[in-house]
Amino acid sequence: MAASGSATEQKQRIPNATRTERTRTALVSAARELFAAKGFAETGTPEIVKAARVTRGALYHHFEGKTALFRAVIEAEAEAVARAIETRTTEPASARDALIDGANAFFDAMSVSGRARLLLIDGPATLGHEEMNRIDRATGGAELIEGLAYARDHGELRDLPIEPLADLLSAAFDRAALAIDAGEDAEAYRTAIARMIDALLERH
Amino acid sequence: MAASGSATEQKQRIPNATRTERTRTALVSAARELFAAKGFAETGTPEIVKAARVTRGALYHHFEGKTALFRAVIEAEAEAVARAIETRTTEPASARDALIDGANAFFDAMSVSGRARLLLIDGPATLGHEEMNRIDRATGGAELIEGLAYARDHGELRDLPIEPLADLLSAAFDRAALAIDAGEDAEAYRTAIARMIDALLERH
DNA sequence: AGATTGACATACATGCAGTATGTATATTTA
DNA sequence: TAAATATACATACTGCATGTATGTCAATCT
DSSP states (O other): OOOSSOTTTOOOOOOHHHHHHHHHHHHHHHHHHHHHHHOSTTOOHHHHHHHHTSOHHHHHHHSSSHHHHHHHHHHHHHHHHHHHHHHHOOOOSSHHHHHHHHHHHHHHHHTSTTHHHIIIIIHHHHHHHHHHHHHHHHHTOOHHHHHHHHHHHTTSSOSOOHHHHHHHHHHHHHHHHHHHHTTOOHHHHHHHHHHHHHHHSOOO | OOOSOOTTTOOOOOOHHHHHHHHHHHHHHHHHHHHHHHOSTTOOHHHHHHHHTSOHHHHHHHSSSHHHHHHHHHHHHHHHHHHHHHHHOOOOSSHHHHHHHHHHHHHHHHTSTTHHHIIIIIHHHHHHHHHHHHHHHHHTOOHHHHHHHHHHHTTSSOSOOHHHHHHHHHHHHHHHHHHHHTTOOHHHHHHHHHHHHHHHSOOO
């Protein structure tokens, strides 16, 4: 007899799919906070699983290891940034506006607590620049190159190899986000970025 | 009796000062190569002392720990870069030339094997940006700000907060050095940097 | 219903950073 | 110059973290 769910016993039957999702979410979520607060090297797996209320066995069942869990965190953050930017991108009146708007959307997205550290410090250090670039491209972080290509095609940018230029500009964006995150004057950095963009584009 | 150094015994008497210097040099030198090749986290102290032909006891006698040894490596590298740049700096004909020359000297100095990784990846990740800035300033890495200040004072740069601008430009320099180190087209990046500098300066 | 897979939990093996302690040599002091 | 002390290590030990091997129970497939 014994119905599979009496009012007192609550021995609820949980499907594997949701179980897995809950555990993975708990791990990624707990890991994100700890990695963001203390960094990758200074955060141990015992601490992570304790915060997530699971065991280390669960962690190693769902992820190949600590680094793989970190990668999942980074991918989620990169995804969130890409979504925030593409959501806020409207019809740009010009290449200049597109770049400025994109920069501001980027800074806003990067202002989420801990995100700058995760994506710009621990990410590259732990996964390497190569894999970070792969993740960025996979989540859709090619706006900068597109913006510069648009500008070049419309005569607003002298014909130069735009990929190195986009790379350098991207580095400046990252540094600005980091500086703002570190408490520097946000307006000063946004202005400086705008200045760089304007300088690079031809005057009309 | 027994002369303190027979021809066969060679029981040479070594003063503590030189002994210390030899050991420290051997440690810093061995650590530099290993950190440069495999990174800070992937290099263990047993491996370092083996390469340096000393024991871990010696390491912990001369340095507070693995991180302190790494810091010594980084300081030496930063010092070397600063020296290389200041040595090559001649009388600049203009702010533009000074910045371009400085950039090229920087890229040349950063092309020393392993240096880009040490100073631009593992350094910031292990010691933090704040301490890296401290080290840069201590070794004399203020050329960029000086160059921009000179340009502003001579009307070649619109009056804007130059510190954020110098910071962003410095980030671009770093990224370029990293890209070149990773095997990207060095000329393309040098050109892109020159383009950025020219763009930022007023046309004459 | 029985067999199999999935989702863990637990125990274990290994390696490393850091510390405590012991020893021989160099340096200082009486 | 002989004794006292400080220096420069070498060795042994501790604690912790990552990763692996194995065992168990519930969910799912046949």
